Amino acid sequence: MKKVMCAALAAILSLTSASAMSVSSFAEGNDDIYVPRLYMKIADGQDLTLDEDGNIILSRSEIGNGITVKAEVYIEDTSLTCWSVAPKIKSASQYISMAKGYDPLPKDGSPYLVYAYAETNENGDLICNNHSTELSIDTAYNVINYSVYKQRTMTDSSPLKTYKNSASNEYPILTFDMEISPNTPYGEHSVYFLTEPEDEPDQRCTTVAMRVNGSTVLTPETSGFNIKVDGVNLGDINNDGKIDASDSAEALVSYAKVSTGNDDGLTDLQFEAGDIDFNGKVDASDSASILVYYSYVSTNTENILSLRDYYYPDGIVSNG
Numbered sequence: 001m002k003k004v005m006c007a008a009l010a011a012i013l014s015l016t017s018a019s020a021m022s023v024s025s026f027a028e029g030n031d032d033i034y035v036p037r038l039y040m041k042i043a044d045g046q047d048l049t050l051d052e053d054g055n056i057i058l059s060r061s062e063i064g065n066g067i068t069v070k071a072e073v074y075i076e077d078t079s080l081t082c083w084s085v086a087p088k089i090k091s092a093s094q095y096i097s098m099a100k101g102y103d104p105l106p107k108d109g110s111p112y113l114v115y116a117y118a119e120t121n122e123n124g125d126l127i128c129n130n131h132s133t134e135l136s137i138d139t140a141y142n143v144i145n146y147s148v149y150k151q152r153t154m155t156d157s158s159p160l161k162t163y164k165n166s167a168s169n170e171y172p173i174l175t176f177d178m179e180i181s182p183n184t185p186y187g188e189h190s191v192y193f194l195t196e197p198e199d200e201p202d203q204r205c206t207t208v209a210m211r212v213n214g215s216t217v218l219t220p221e222t223s224g225f226n227i228k229v230d231g232v233n234l235g236d237i238n239n240d241g242k243i244d245a246s247d248s249a250e251a252l253v254s255y256a257k258v259s260t261g262n263d264d265g266l267t268d269l270q271f272e273a274g275d276i277d278f279n280g281k282v283d284a285s286d287s288a289s290i291l292v293y294y295s296y297v298s299t300n301t302e303n304i305l306s307l308r309d310y311y312y313p314d315g316i317v318s319n320g
Contacts, residue, residue, distance in 0.1 A: 035218055
């Protein structure tokens with residue numbers, strides 16, 4: 001019976017999420033309808049630099065050969081009328097992957113986790129009698145699909161209850177891991193709640209369902225964060241996350257320009273990425289080094305070294 005209820009709810013939410021934007025627009029124009037807020041933040045206990053807005057700042061050396069960052073999802077709901085909360089968390093960058101979600105109600109027999117809607121018995125033990133969770137990762141679109149919902153019965157249509165009657169955002173509703181690739185281009189990369197379809201017309205989007213006028217499905221207010229990567233990836237002149245023949249060509253074109261008395265045509269960051277031998281020039285030697293490394297990457301599939309480690313295994317050069 002529980003499986004039937006879960007399937008029915010999933011079908012209802014998939015139908016309603018497509019129309020949630022129009023419902024939310026109505027809510028925004030109607031002061032009588034309260035809209036909760038979903039937000040993310042970086043989990044405590046990690047040695048990371050954050051700016052005043054909670055965005056992550058990572059240097060190239062911190063990323064190293066790749067780094068895993070743990071983040072949390074919270075709901076700010078002063079009405080406490082939600083019976084379903086369904087965030088969809090996306091990274092648009094292929095170099096920042098949604099790697100793992102921690103279901104607070106594991107389906108493999110592991111102990112339940114304390115989270116915003118955790119239930120306890122009279123002894124204070126964590127139980128799961130009146131609500132359920134669903135968690136999956138869509139690797140094709142780099143999206144975490146999660147939902148927590150109250151199981152409605154003929155005699156109980158009440159909303160979700162918070163853990164120990166705490167504020168809704170005293171505990172997260174979900175914790176997840178992001179894997180940041182060593183090839184991540186410098187600049188800002190957003191992690192955000194999917195609130196309208198981006199990858200396919202019927203893509204599931206972030207919604208909340210509330211016990212208001214029966215049941216109202218809304219798109220909540222949302223806020224994610226940015227991951228700011230400082231420092232170039234040596235060899236990736238065009239900053240596209242790959243080191244290949246196009247970067248070698250960039251170095252050669254730049255060298256040709258300088259050889260004919262012209263400006264090299266590179267930004268400071270491009271120059272830094274292209275000066276493979278750190279001799280203060282981007283020339284044919286650097287172009288050849290990039291091409292050799294590209295050949296190495298193209299013929300190996302496991303334990304691939306970064307260009308920096310490939311040419312400087314002893315770490316004798318420090319560049320960011």
